[in-house]
Amino acid sequence: MLEVRNLTKRFGALLASDGIDFDVREGETHAVIGPNGAGKTTFISQLAGNLVPDAGRIVFAGEDITRLSAPRRARKGLGRSFQITSVYPEFTALENVALAVQAQSGHSFRLWRPARSDRSLIEPARKVLNDVGLSSREGVLAANLAHGEQRQLEVAMALATTPRLLLLDEPMAGMGIEESQRMIDFLGSLKRSRITMVLVEHDMDAVFRLADRISVLVYGRVAATDVPDKIRRNDEVRRAYLGEDA
Amino acid sequence: MLSRRLVLWSVFVVLLLALPPVVVALGQPFYIDLVRRIMIFAIAAVSLNLILGYGGMVSFGHAAYLGIGAYAAGILAFYGLASGWLHFGAAIAASALVALAIGSVSIRTSGVYFIMITLAFTQMLYYLGISLALFGGDDGMRLKTRSRFPLLDLGDSLHFYYLVLVLLVAAVYLTHRIVSSRFGMVLRAAKSNEARSRAIGFSPYAYRLLAFTIAGAMGGLAGALLANHTNYLTPDFMHWTRSGEIMFMVILGGMGTAAGPVAGAFALLFVEELLARWTEHWQVILGPLLILSVIFFKRGLAGMFYKPDA
Numbered sequence A: 001m002l003e004v005r006n007l008t009k010r011f012g013a014l015l016a017s018d019g020i021d022f023d024v025r026e027g028e029t030h031a032v033i034g035p036n037g038a039g040k041t042t043f044i045s046q047l048a049g050n051l052v053p054d055a056g057r058i059v060f061a062g063e064d065i066t067r068l069s070a071p072r073r074a075r076k077g078l079g080r081s082f083q084i085t086s087v088y089p090e091f092t093a094l095e096n097v098a099l100a101v102q103a104q105s106g107h108s109f110r111l112w113r114p115a116r117s118d119r120s121l122i123e124p125a126r127k128v129l130n131d132v133g134l135s136s137r138e139g140v141l142a143a144n145l146a147h148g149e150q151r152q153l154e155v156a157m158a159l160a161t162t163p164r165l166l167l168l169d170e171p172m173a174g175m176g177i178e179e180s181q182r183m184i185d186f187l188g189s190l191k192r193s194r195i196t197m198v199l200v201e202h203d204m205d206a207v208f209r210l211a212d213r214i215s216v217l218v219y220g221r222v223a224a225t226d227v228p229d230k231i232r233r234n235d236e237v238r239r240a241y242l243g244e245d246a
Numbered sequence B: 001m002l003s004r005r006l007v008l009w010s011v012f013v014v015l016l017l018a019l020p021p022v023v024v025a026l027g028q029p030f031y032i033d034l035v036r037r038i039m040i041f042a043i044a045a046v047s048l049n050l051i052l053g054y055g056g057m058v059s060f061g062h063a064a065y066l067g068i069g070a071y072a073a074g075i076l077a078f079y080g081l082a083s084g085w086l087h088f089g090a091a092i093a094a095s096a097l098v099a100l101a102i103g104s105v106s107i108r109t110s111g112v113y114f115i116m117i118t119l120a121f122t123q124m125l126y127y128l129g130i131s132l133a134l135f136g137g138d139d140g141m142r143l144k145t146r147s148r149f150p151l152l153d154l155g156d157s158l159h160f161y162y163l164v165l166v167l168l169v170a171a172v173y174l175t176h177r178i179v180s181s182r183f184g185m186v187l188r189a190a191k192s193n194e195a196r197s198r199a200i201g202f203s204p205y206a207y208r209l210l211a212f213t214i215a216g217a218m219g220g221l222a223g224a225l226l227a228n229h230t231n232y233l234t235p236d237f238m239h240w241t242r243s244g245e246i247m248f249m250v251i252l253g254g255m256g257t258a259a260g261p262v263a264g265a266f267a268l269l270f271v272e273e274l275l276a277r278w279t280e281h282w283q284v285i286l287g288p289l290l291i292l293s294v295i296f297f298k299r300g301l302a303g304m305f306y307k308p309d310a
Helices: A040-048 A070-075 A093-103 A119-132 A147-160 A177-192 A204-210 A228-233 A235-245 B002-025 B030-054 B063-078 B084-106 B112-131 B157-180 B182-192 B194-200 B204-230 B240-253 B260-278 B282-296
Strands: A002-011 A014-024 A029-033 A055-060 A078-081 A165-169 A196-200 A213-218 A221-226
Touching: A002 A040, A014 A029, A014 A040, A014 A055, A014 A221, A029 A040, A029 A204, A040 A078, A040 A165, A040 A196, A070 A078, A070 B194, A078 A147, A078 B194, A093 A119, A093 A147, A093 B182, A093 B194, A119 A147, A147 A165, A147 A177, A147 B194, A177 A196, A177 A204, A196 A204, A204 A228, A213 A228, A221 A228, A221 A235, A228 A235, B002 B030, B002 B157, B030 B063, B030 B157, B030 B182, B030 B204, B030 B240, B030 B260, B063 B084, B063 B112, B063 B204, B063 B240, B084 B112, B084 B204, B112 B240, B157 B182, B157 B204, B182 B194, B182 B204, B194 B204, B240 B260, B240 B282, B260 B282
Parallel strands: A029 A196, A029 A213, A078 A165, A165 A196
Antiparallel strands: A002 A014, A002 A055, A213 A221
């Protein structure tokens, strides 16, 4: 589904992505972990099209997308959620999700009919809000949602674009224990419905519960890619990362 | 909510409909001209609000379209063409084309650069106007003939007044439809959070450019009306202070609201008129008044009437 070869990104003297090779198979949840500053966000930004790599290739569903802009990638089925909540604060929760539905339903050069009463946008949006558990809050401005709810909305917007591959950049960031638990359960249900996901996450509990495979990023390089059990026992990984945490 | 707004708008329109007979009865027909001028500027402010208030594009050159609209009508009249359809059609088409050209360059920039580049383009047009000796150079010129419409005489104060009123209501309604449509949602979303818009698959450029072009076209209409109103046109229509004035109407009235630009145009030009009658140093008083109003009405005058949803 996704093939990354020799992805390289340099910021001045800092090699943020140092020849990354990375694969995501159809239907799998592939987690990316690594210590702070390992280049996880740089990596996902290149996948999403917000950063242009200096070298390397990104192939998505058989097509080279290395040079495509973020909106074009999104329309091809790459959905992403942001580490720092990025919603439309002055729109309601429902409007936020409806916009994401609209983004995938052809061009928007329709200037006359009100979007707010457009059932082809509102109904799919309601369904996604219901899936993430925000139904009761659909009329609330995103700015007035609690932090955890905004995180849910963040994921809902990525989902509403019906992505073929979902890039989740620390979906649990800043969440309380209970909220995290609910988010993990929700992502678990996505996983069971065979949505392909790349999950960048600090929360090891979440990663080991959700991931089919884990790639460990250290200093911009993939130190290891394997199934969770093997990653847990991998010496290099322990030294580079888990050891620091434990 | 909507019905409350509708009631307020209806009251406002009825007042404007009733104004001419009332002021004539009071022996103050001068007010017809004043309100007509205000409504013309309100149309310009409504058009700027589409890109400034809803699109987040701080265009500091909106007077360009007033000028282009005025010159389009004036130049056609100069060559003896009097058809109002032609005047207004040319004003709208020319402004739209120029807005398309200016927008296609300036929308690639943002922030201060966008402000400066729209200002620079308008200054170029201003100096172009000054250099057009055939059309009066920096003195400008009288309209050879007002725009002529069947059944409608723009030389007649009342005819013209009601035409402007109808066009103002149409401009407000059109803008309302646009900003509530799918297109408008994309425009407002891109203003709210561009990164998010791109991440879900919107490329804002083309949407912004179309909005910019529509706003230019509407500004051109206001320009053709203004030339007919003053029966005169000068490059001063395009002066940067004029752009600033229109922008101020939008900010004073409330950016991104339907009523804002209209309220702003009425407030600013009425106060200006009253002060100017009282003292010739009216600008000394207007300046601090404007500063105070921006400090105390953060959401603009329209913010007093309705609160944001939820």
